[in-house]
Amino acid sequence: MDFIDEDFIDHNKNNKNNHKKMEVDQNEELPTKFDMEMTIKYVANHGNDKNDFEYTMTEFLRMSGIYWGTTCLDIMGHLDKLDKKSIIEFIKNCQCKKSGGIAACDSHDPHILYSLSAVQILCIYDALDEIDIPALGKYVQSLQQIDGSFFGDKWGEVDTRFSFCAVAILALTNQMNLIDVDKAVEFVMSCVNPDGGFGSKPYAESHAGLIYCCVGFLSITHNLHRLETEKLAWWLCERQLKSGGLNGRPEKLPDVCYSWWVLSSLTIMGKAHWIDGAKLKEFIISCLDTETGGFSDRPGNMPDIFHTLFGIGALSLLGYENLKKINPTFCMPEEIVSKIYQAQILEY
Amino acid sequence: MSDSSDEDFNESYVMYRHRREWSDVHPIKQNDGPNPIVAIAYSERFLDVYDYFRAILATQEKSERALELTTDALRLNAANYTVWQYRREILHALKKNLYDELQYIAEVIEDNPKNYQVWHHRRVIVEWLNDASKELDLTEKILDLDAKNYHAWQHRQWAIETFNLFDNELAFIDKLIAADVRNNSAWNQRFFVLKHLGLTPETVQREIHYAMNRIRLIKNNESSWNFLKGLLEYGDFSISQFPDVETFTEELYNSGNRSPYLLAFLVDMYTEKTLHIYETNSYDDPEVYARKVVELCEMLANHYDTIRYKYWKYVIQKFNADKELAKVGPNEQNEEKDEEEHLVTREPEKVNGEAQ
Ligand SMILES: [Zn+2]
Numbered sequence: 001m002d003f004i005d006e007d008f009i010d011h012n013k014n015n016k017n018n019h020k021k022m023e024v025d026q027n028e029e030l031p032t033k034f035d036m037e038m039t040i041k042y043v044a045n046h047g048n049d050k051n052d053f054e055y056t057m058t059e060f061l062r063m064s065g066i067y068w069g070t071t072c073l074d075i076m077g078h079l080d081k082l083d084k085k086s087i088i089e090f091i092k093n094c095q096c097k098k099s100g101g102i103a104a105c106d107s108h109d110p111h112i113l114y115s116l117s118a119v120q121i122l123c124i125y126d127a128l129d130e131i132d133i134p135a136l137g138k139y140v141q142s143l144q145q146i147d148g149s150f151f152g153d154k155w156g157e158v159d160t161r162f163s164f165c166a167v168a169i170l171a172l173t174n175q176m177n178l179i180d181v182d183k184a185v186e187f188v189m190s191c192v193n194p195d196g197g198f199g200s201k202p203y204a205e206s207h208a209g210l211i212y213c214c215v216g217f218l219s220i221t222h223n224l225h226r227l228e229t230e231k232l233a234w235w236l237c238e239r240q241l242k243s244g245g246l247n248g249r250p251e252k253l254p255d256v257c258y259s260w261w262v263l264s265s266l267t268i269m270g271k272a273h274w275i276d277g278a279k280l281k282e283f284i285i286s287c288l289d290t291e292t293g294g295f296s297d298r299p300g301n302m303p304d305i306f307h308t309l310f311g312i313g314a315l316s317l318l319g320y321e322n323l324k325k326i327n328p329t330f331c332m333p334e335e336i337v338s339k340i341y342q343a344q345i346l347e348y
Numbered sequence: 349m350s351d352s353s354d355e356d357f358n359e360s361y362v363m364y365r366h367r368r369e370w371s372d373v374h375p376i377k378q379n380d381g382p383n384p385i386v387a388i389a390y391s392e393r394f395l396d397v398y399d400y401f402r403a404i405l406a407t408q409e410k411s412e413r414a415l416e417l418t419t420d421a422l423r424l425n426a427a428n429y430t431v432w433q434y435r436r437e438i439l440h441a442l443k444k445n446l447y448d449e450l451q452y453i454a455e456v457i458e459d460n461p462k463n464y465q466v467w468h469h470r471r472v473i474v475e476w477l478n479d480a481s482k483e484l485d486l487t488e489k490i491l492d493l494d495a496k497n498y499h500a501w502q503h504r505q506w507a508i509e510t511f512n513l514f515d516n517e518l519a520f521i522d523k524l525i526a527a528d529v530r531n532n533s534a535w536n537q538r539f540f541v542l543k544h545l546g547l548t549p550e551t552v553q554r555e556i557h558y559a560m561n562r563i564r565l566i567k568n569n570e571s572s573w574n575f576l577k578g579l580l581e582y583g584d585f586s587i588s589q590f591p592d593v594e595t596f597t598e599e600l601y602n603s604g605n606r607s608p609y610l611l612a613f614l615v616d617m618y619t620e621k622t623l624h625i626y627e628t629n630s631y632d633d634p635e636v637y638a639r640k641v642v643e644l645c646e647m648l649a650n651h652y653d654t655i656r657y658k659y660w661k662y663v664i665q666k667f668n669a670d671k672e673l674a675k676v677g678p679n680e681q682n683e684e685k686d687e688e689e690h691l692v693t694r695e696p697e698k699v700n701g702e703a704q
Pocket of ligand 1: 005006255256257258297307
């Protein structure tokens with residue numbers, strides 16, 4: 001679960017002055033309808049349009065870029081727009097012979113973030129056997145620390161995102177027995193804050209993206225009873241602003257990707273109905289860039305594939321017509337996940 | 349991609365492929381992966397630098413020129429974790445002066461304050477040096493630009509915890525909260541420090557007043573209300589143990605304030621009172637408070653927090669169910685609990701908020 005969000009990545013750095021669309025006309029009506037054909041084209045052609053290339057500017061997160069694209073297209077029923085063979089070939093080349101981990105791109109070092117993206121793509125293509133699964137399992141196992149936490153790679157950064165990636169990889173590849181799940185749970189639970197939310201590590205501020213990782217982690221390991229669901233769900237509900245959009249922390253601006261982090265967490269806890277779904281839908285669609293078909297973080301900004309997936313994903317959770325059902329824990333098509341692993345979801 | 353980083357290079361910059369001192373190295377082209385989704389439009393300079401970077405990575409060359417090459421590569425893209433990793437290997441092999449590196453990475457962080465890799469590099473260098481004397485200043489500088497920068501806060505907490513730098517942290521937080529009372533990150537940091545110092549009854553009392561004073565300044569502020577609530581819940585206190593809080597919130601309400609956070613707090617407070625009276629069979633009239641709970645929830649659902657209408661309806665429903673259970677009394681309640689588990693909110697297991 002790579003976060004290419006403004007809370008973590010400086011948009012302007014890679015794209016000076018390019019984040020805000022120059023030509024936004026304040027009087028221009030915001031879109032209220034979602035034309036799927038355009039969005040399919042946007043995702044399928046992503047990377048061909050040079051000016052449009054926001055976050056995937058370099059190879060360092062290419063694997064995640066492919067995951068966002070394949071998932072997005074599959075949810076819209078058009079996975080056929082991508083070349084399966086070359087994608088699988090690409091992934092195979094990214095698996096490190098020594099460690100078993102998978103890199104964002106050929107000649108890069110393996111990382112748990114890209115290992116998960118790769119596994120997700122392979123599940124979508126029903127092609128897990130194309131890579132060395134036991135070696136990948138060993139890699140994930142090697143990243144677990146004494147306190148139950150996970151490093152993201154051999155250099156030793158700890159983050160609850162990596163705990164999520166670890167159990168998601170192992171669940172999807174049926175190797176959960178390789179790690180100490182109880183200790184992993186203890187670590188994640190040590191990151192709970194007094195407001196009921198989770199941060200990246202113990203004491204770190206609650207953040208909706210990291211809450212998704214922790215709730216998703218507990219959903220995969222069937223430990224949702226460890227949560228104070230009502231308190232956490234309330235905090236997540238508080239993310240909804242008058243515009244209908246959701247933010248990731250108190251007093252921050254709304255952003256389409258938080259539609260996913262917040263709504264998926266609420267869905268896992270059976271509390272998605274606590275927010276105003278109709279208004280959220282309106283907000284997400286208002287972030288559609290009608291020129292390209294992509295979604296941006298906020299109305300009038302440049303679209304990108306990251307926000308396009310999470311916008312579409314949230315619309316799917318909201319039951320938007322003609323979209324396939326998305327699994328709230330894995331952020332993959334439900335029809336794919338249901339064949340592989342049953343994560344815990346609380347009753348409505 | 350717009351070649352945004354080109355302006356960072358001066359005019360005398362020469363492509364690596366035109367440099368005589370690099371003529372012994374054979375650049376390696378990027379395998380771009382499948383099209384179209386991953387094709388990237390690179391700038392020429394970007395291609396040049398990274399072709400040479402891949403070459404030295406392949407030969408594992410660890411030299412001064414390789415170190416300089418990583419500087420160029422990182423200037424073009426500070427988020428490339430592979431380059432950072434290789435740079436550390438070079439630093440190690442050449443036994444470079446790490447204080448120079450600390451200076452360098454501070455400059456990179458100032459240019460790229462929201463970037464996982466640069467902060468991680470900083471942390472590794474600090475660990476290698478075992479010297480965190482510059483970390484508070486650096487993070488303060490970055491928080492000056494954006495007081496909610498998640499990376500800076502993470503780094504600051506790590507340095508404070510690892511090198512025991514708690515001494516002046518509350519004063520620092522005061523300063524930030526004075527500048528922006530809605531800064532949730534600063535409130536979170538306050539909890540972090542308090543937990544370390546230990547939440548004695550005196551501290552809790554002091555902090556409650558701290559929070560109330562900040563709420564007086566700006567009433568409709570989620571962060572200060574959450575802090576107040578968190579403080580009470582963390583210490584497992586009931587609101588009635590702090591009559592000041594009761595008076596304060598009721599006065600706010602009576603003065604006409606209808607902040608949803610205030611109303612929500614009152615819902616909690618009156619819920620607690622109602623259930624307590626029923627559970628202990630005391631002589632007060634619980635329904636006085638019960639009516640207030642429902643009334644407040646209705647106000648929130650219909651006027652002051654309409655976007656969360658369904659949540660407030662749920663709270664009323666749950667309150668009524670809890671009230672019935674409280675009436676039955678604690679003993680019988682336990683017996684019924686097993687059967688009715690699906691109806692009753694489960695007592696959350698003790699959540700350990702402390703790191704081991
Ligand atoms: Zn975002």
